[in-house]
Each structure stands twice: as C-alpha cells, then as structure tokens.
Amino acid sequence: AQRVTQPEKLxxxxxxxxxxxxxxxxxSGSPELFWYVQYSxxxxxxxxxHISRESIKGFTADLNKGETSFHLKKPFAQEEDSAMYxxxxxxxxxxxxxxxxxxxxxxxxxx
Amino acid sequence: DGGITQSPKYxxxxxxxxxTLSCExxxxxxxxxxxxxxxxxxxRLIYYSQIVNDFQKGDxxxxxxxxxxxxxxxxxxxxxxxxxxxxxxxxxxxxGEGWGYTFGSGTRLTVV
Numbered sequence: 001a002q003r004v005t006q007p008e009k010l011x012x013x014x015x016x017x018x019x020x021x022x023x024x025x026x027x028s029g030s031p032e033l034f035w036y037v038q039y040s041x042x043x044x045x046x047x048x049x050h051i052s053r054e055s056i057k058g059f060t061a062d063l064n065k066g067e068t069s070f071h072l073k074k075p076f077a078q079e080e081d082s083a084m085y086x087x088x089x090x091x092x093x094x095x096x097x098x099x100x101x102x103x104x105x106x107x108x109x110x111x
Numbered sequence: 112d113g114g115i116t117q118s119p120k121y122x123x124x125x126x127x128x129x130x131t132l133s134c135e136x137x138x139x140x141x142x143x144x145x146x147x148x149x150x151x152x153x154x155r156l157i158y159y160s161q162i163v164n165d166f167q168k169g170d171x172x173x174x175x176x177x178x179x180x181x182x183x184x185x186x187x188x189x190x191x192x193x194x195x196x197x198x199x200x201x202x203x204x205x206x207g208e209g210w211g212y213t214f215g216s217g218t219r220l221t222v223v
Contacts, residue, residue, distance in 0.1 A: 004153075006153075009151065032209070034211060036212075043214050043215070043216050043217075044154075044201065044214040045214065046211040046212070049211060086153060086154065090208070092208065097142050097159075097161065097205055097207040097208040097209075097210070098144060098156055098159050098169065099144075099156075099212065100156075101146075101153045101154040101155075102153050103151060103152060103153040104151075104153050
C-alpha cells in the first residue's frame, strides 16, 4: 500500500535556525514526490517536485530511495516560512495521477 | 484569469440533507480531484476524474457522489449517508500524471 508519513505535527524553530521537515513514504515502485505548502488564509500550493531538483524559497528536498525519505530542508528559517507543509506521493504509471498526502507538519518560525 | 474556483466558501447543512459543492476550472486540465482536509489527518482523496464522463472512487468515497459532464466542472455531492460530513473540502485539477495540482480555495461544510 502507498503511504506517506510526516512524523511531526508541529515543528517550532527560531529565525535563522536550520529546519528539516521529515517525510517518509511506503511504495514499492518508482514514486514521484512533492512538497506542498499552505500559508495562513491562502490556498495549498506546490513548493517542490523531486524530479525538478530545484530550490524554491531556499528549500530543498532530496529523494533517498534507500531510506524511502524526502525530507524538506532549509539552512536558515525565516518568519515567513511559518505554514502548514504537506508531503505527497504519486505512483507512476497508473492511479490516475492521484496524490497521496501525509498528515502535514505545521512549521512555526519564532523571531 | 486562469484558475480553479470553489463555491460556496462556507456551507451549512442540516442533518439528513444532501448538499452539492461546486468546482470549476478554466485551466484546460484533464484531471480533477476532491479531497477532504481534517486536522491531524492531512488530505484524504474522495473521488477523482481523469476525463469527462469518467471518475473513480478514492479512499473515502462512501457517502459522497460526483459527476463529470464537462471538462471544466466536477461537482461533489455530500449525501445524508456521510456520517461525519463537517470538514474542509478541497478541489484540485491537473494535466494528469507527471504534473502537480492546482488547488481551489476550499469549501468549509458544517452540519448543524
């Protein structure tokens, strides 16, 4: 079965500190992994796709197939990073393009 | 102005009533999805549709129904059979596999 696990419901850090939001997945095939972000009073929006290997707003995420993880990292957190973050998985080849989401991690960056 | 629109923003339903949530997109996306968002549970897939006149059940389809008569529209009906309908409902669309989602702003349904 496909599953995405975000072990932390809430992550609180101080401004300027490094941040890592954990995401582990369960899937036997080749997955496509995403991070979505929901800022207060805004729509859920795409932050990163693993196949793009890009850095958005200073965030990066590397797919580790051996550890089945896709952790989101940023070296220096900013207050505007405070938001709800969701990790999501898509099974390639079928499944209608649907995404399986984790439970979400709320990031709080304190001044 | 391209995008995906959900209406209404807030909806109140009496127990025993069916209600329909609207989702419209003008992005020319083939695929559309309905998710339910509950605190601590993330987003759970209710129904999805890859093409017009076709749709599949997601993980929590019981008590819900959908239709896809037009490419632009994917309405969700919450029936009286849904035991715990109070939630935040999100609609999304996509070009399909290999593409990310565009999300609507959501509808908050409350049963009174």
